[in-house]
Amino acid sequence: MGHPALRSSTQRLGISSPPLQTSRVQHSGGDSHRSKRSLQVQAGKDVDFADRAVAALPYFVPLFDGLKYGKFLFAQFPFLPRLLAPLNPLISFYFSFPFASLIVFFAIYAGIVNNQNFSRFVRYNALQSILLDIILIVPGLFEQIFRPPSGGLGLSLYINVYNTIFLYVFLAVLYAVGSCLIGQAARLPLVADAADQQVR
Known part of the structure; x- marks a missing residue:
């Protein structure tokens, strides 16, 4: 599923954008992975x-x-x-x-x-x-x-x-x-x- 704001905009316009949604999911996964990795690195400093x-x-x-x-x-x-x-x-x-x-x-x-x-x-x-x-x-x-x-x-x-x-x-x-x-x-x-x- 895409971002709520993105879904709302595309629904009002009557169009769907699977490529954008797919791209967003992949990007979010990368951010999540980087976030977890950052937390692990930061844990040592704590x-x-x-x-x-x-x-x-x-x-x-x-x-x-x-x-x-x-x-x-x-x-x-x-x-x-x-x-x-x-x-x-x-x-x-x-x-x-x-x-x-x-x-x-x-x-x-x-x-x-x-x-x-x-x-x-x-x-x-x-x-x-x-x-x-x-x-x-x-x-x-x-x-x-x-x-x-x-x-x-x-x-x-x-x-x-x-x-x-x-x-x-x-x-x-x-x-x-x-x-x-x-x-x-x-x-x-x-x-x-x-x-x-x-x-x-």
């Missing part, structure tokens, strides 16, 4: 710097907890440890406390996720980081039940699983932190939907 920083910080928890799964990649690609070298003081501090992961986990959940004083942007990212950290519990449980293989195909599979877990966590954290810093909410595979449903 998140202040403090929220961006607070939203990014919890992602260091799954990164630190996932470092042990990078041991084979670190040995094969020495540049990876050098890439993470600036975080060494934080990593050492984090692992200097017993049960640090558990303490920080509950601190983030109680202090950020359940704190309505923070924006939804911050709480969503905090919960997403927690869910990402929970995923790391699963391979840890398997390691407690099954002994690591000493050679052959089993060892190759073991190494590949370790590498996959680390790369998933590392790339997810890299993407999430980058998104937070530009004011956009990252949607991480396996955890985004759960975080989105729980944070209101």
Whole structure:
């Protein structure tokens, strides 16, 4: 359907103008698409710097907890440890406390996720980081039940699983932190939907 003013004019004149109406619909669709895109771009500017920083910080928890799964990649690609070298003081501090992961986990959940004083942007990212950290519990449980293989195909599979877990966590954290810093909410595979449903 065309614009109301355009329909009124053509009806009074007793003519119809399908090409004009079609052209108008197409043009409106383009405007709508551009409008939505503008709103998405503008959304990043609406998140202040403090929220961006607070939203990014919890992602260091799954990164630190996932470092042990990078041991084979670190040995094969020495540049990876050098890439993470600036975080060494934080990593050492984090692992200097017993049960640090558990303490920080509950601190983030109680202090950020359940704190309505923070924006939804911050709480969503905090919960997403927690869910990402929970995923790391699963391979840890398997390691407690099954002994690591000493050679052959089993060892190759073991190494590949370790590498996959680390790369998933590392790339997810890299993407999430980058998104937070530009004011956009990252949607991480396996955890985004759960975080989105729980944070209101």
